[in-house]
């Protein structure tokens with residue numbers, strides 16, 4: 211594929227001048243070593259499943275394997291590695307890890323979410339869909355509520371042919387992820403019903419939402435099914451994908467749904483090597499259709515070699531022991547991991563604090579964090595406040611109590627526009643806008659931000675492989691930041707709206723070029739959604755601020771205590787974790803799926819590297835919630851009443 215330059219001419223692609231390293235001499239980058247099983251998995255040339263508990267370095271393993279394959283030429287230029295994650299922040303984190311370890315090969319490592327990948331295929335190749343599935347008007351993304359699905363299922367049961375009566379008792383919550391997700395779209399729609407209830411109901415679903423007059427409506431399960439059909443029906447596309455991405459990584463494989471599994475099998479089932487990493491004890495997406503035993507299914511279907519890792523680089527030995535007690539409840543065959551984390555003295559590793567009310571809880575914890583920061587080299591971002599469900603209940607009190615100590619709080623689950631804050635802060639477009647504002651506001655001392663912005667702008671302007679175009683981009687960036695600086699000085703936050711500030715940045719940047727770039731190079735990202743979310747967040751940060759520097763710090767909340775749900779904490783780590791609200795109000799759904807509840811508990815508590823503090827109130831501990839207290843007691847976690 212040729213790369214268009216700014217002048218419109220195409221440069222013939224040439225391999226960049228990088229030196230290859232022999233496979234025997236290759237060494238990990240940025241870490242001292244890998245455990246022996248990880249070395250074996252890294253060098254394996256076939257399909258591989260790496261199974262390991264929290265903190266084992268599964269994501270790091272993928273970053274190292276990418277470096278190995280790219281630096282040794284086992285993945286030769288111009289072929290690329292496709293890394294698929296389930297969360298936007300996981301995809302961004304993995305992409306950054308690889309970019310920092312092997313910057314010279316970063317453009318050959320495509321890290322994106324499953325949804326972004328399948329959506330980008332549909333967006334780019336929709337015209338190649340089989341005639342029965344082609345739509346002319348584009349589509350809207352819309353999720354259906356359980357009650358809408360119930361209504362649909364009632365209607366379908368009512369109008370179904372007599373042969374199907376009584377066979378359409380689908381569970382509304384499971385219908386989209388399992389039934390629609392598990393159904394392969396036939397290339398042409400049959401005109402007659404063959405008496406199969408699943409096919410009938412799913413076809414009616416597609417008719418009602420997609421094959422209808424007016425704009426089609428889809429969700430990501432349907433986009434996945436369309437992408438799978440595309441790849442199956444268009445062999446040229448399948449070949450092109452396999453040639454571009456001969457190596458595919460899938461992180462957090464335990465979260466794979468049946469739709470995603472079938473997509474992987476159709477597209478990468480042969481001629482591609484697939485590396486899957488995961489931990490079935492951390493399967494917390496069952497409600498969204500995650501397959502039970504996804505890793506085992508992968509090993510069987512892809513004839514993969516399975517490697518188990520047994521080191522834990524994150525957590526202290528005491529916390530690894532606690533994790534083991536909980537892990538054994540999820541899988542009695544679990545082998546206890548060996549902690550490789552640097553030991554810290556003077557900490558009580560785990561404790562359960564009981565409070566009489568939430569005000570007392572927030573005040574005590576805020577004071578405690580402030581004292582801990584004052585007495586150590588820790589910063590607010592070393593602390594996380596994790597809760598099972600309703601994180602927003604905690605935000606106002608903790609924000610106020612921590613603010614009294616000059617400490618910020620960032621609620622990663624808060625929604626700005628249509629995005630959760632965690633996704634907004636990881637969005638490449640949002641980072642570009644924020645960095646431009648930073649460069650304009652602080653002319654000196656941001657060399658790394660400058661380099662990152664220049665690299666992104668080179669991509670925006672299609673100038674990555676052309677020295678002259680790169681110089682021009684650098685000059686444009688200098689000019690742009692000067693103009694933006696003048697504008698910011700003339701428009702203090704006290705007299706400026708977020709919308710005005712964004713319009714200014716986007717117009718200086720060349721809105722049309724940005725739109726083209728996002729469409730072609732940031733799969734799954736919708737510029738209007740990001741701009742809407744950016745504006746909403748900026749508006750909140752501007753509120754009451756007098757200096758742009760403070761606005762940007764507030765926007766980013768980089769040095770803040772993080773507040774987030776256990777689900778959103780997946781893959782992350784903090785020195786000290788407060789697992790708030792071990793009581794039935796937060797865990798009301800625990801009794802309906804205890805296995806997934808325990809996994810959620812396990813995910814949240816395994817984010818802690820050195821200290822883990824559970825909190826509860828004086829409410830009843832009988833009923834399903836009793837399980838959690840029993841596990842804590844079994845793990846020897848002491849309880850302390852805080853008055």
Ligand SMILES: Nc1ncnc2c1ncn2[C@@H]1O[C@H](COP(=O)(O)OP(=O)(O)OP(=O)(O)O)[C@@H](O)[C@H]1O
Pocket residue numbers: 241242243244245262263264265266267268269270271489492523524780781782783816
């Ligand atoms: N070989 C290694 N040497 C030193 N540190 C490592 C190594 N592998 C991983 N780490 C560090 O250990 C921590 C955990 O790694 P990582 O996030 O990759 O674990 P994980 O298995 O993906 O965890 P989880 O399943 O809990 O998300 C990170 O801080 C990472 O930098």
